[in-house]
Amino acid sequence: MADIAQLKSVSSQVRRDIVRMVHANSSGHPGGSLGCVEYFVALYFEILNHNSADFDMDGFDEDIFFLSNGHISPVWYSVLAHSGYFEKAELATFRKLNSRLQGHPATEEGLEGIRIASGSLGQGLSVGIGTAITKKLNGEDSLIYTLHGDGELQEGQIWEAAMYAAANKVDNLIATVDYNGRQIDGDVDDVLSLGDLEGKWKAFGWEVITEDNGNDIESVINVLNKAKTLTGKGKPVMILLRTEMGQGVDYMMGTHKWHGSAPNDEQLANALGQLEETLGDY
DSSP: OOOHHHHHHHHHHHHHHHHHHHHHTTOSOHHHHHHTHHHHHHIIIIIOOOOGGGOOSSOTTSOEEEESSGGGHHHHHHHHHHTTSSOGGGGGGTTOTTOSSOSSOOSTTOOTTOOSOOOSTTOHHHHHHHHHHHHHHTTOOOOEEEEEETGGGGSHHHHHHHHHHHHTTOTTEEEEEEEOSEETTEEHHHHHOOOSHHHHHHHTTOEEEEESOTTOHHHHHHHHHHHHHHTTSSSOEEEEEEOOTTTTOGGGTTOSTTSSOOOOHHHHHHHHHHSOOOSOOO
16 A cells, blocks of 8 residues: 555645636636545555556557546645646636636547546446446456446436446446535435445445545555455445535635635635645645
8 A cells, every 4th residue: 555644645735736726717616626636646646556657548458537526626636736737826726717627528639537528417327337347348457436426316317227237247447426415506315315335336236335534645545455356246336425515615615605616815715725735736
């Protein structure tokens, strides 16, 4: 396992990047991005078999990750930069005209690390399934990872894909739900309750793991490694990862209001005062 203290340092810097990126252009989605930091850091620095130095769209003999809830692009861009896909200085162009770092990930400008445009919720699982099947047809042992918002599970396409993956034994796929219980209009339970989510995925024929400590880096690494041991056994794997929206910035936690709101100058200073600068700001 990677050095946990080092991964925590990366996580702190990623959180600084997120709030600075969203503040600089007065738009973006800090809440879910902050909540998913440990997932992305664990994935890219410990779990994923990937090659940042020689990125190509095919990713042959590499694990591939797809972000389905593309609005949390700030956390992905930051982790990609810290993983060596592109220079950290490019983070300063987030959401600016002609930037490769659009508010939702896009492919037309050739940003390294991005293989599909995403943000239209509900589509990422289908893409992941298709890629996982392609890996099997190519004789590869690589794994496909996808990340979804819990509010995204209100989209019908997710459940069509869930049926398809189980029926076709797509067992080289590990999907994760960012289970923070909040979406843009309020608590998920108030907008459209997901009910017994673990029971539903099991009923659809998936292996399901629930991890309640989604903002603890060791716990996230452990659950991802556990999920890997369940692949290759005839079932797709789902991780229900409990996180806190806005994690690390006290006034953004415990509410849905920072789902898609940018901090002002005073709020940015407050946030940065809570987050240690560990690797140098871009």
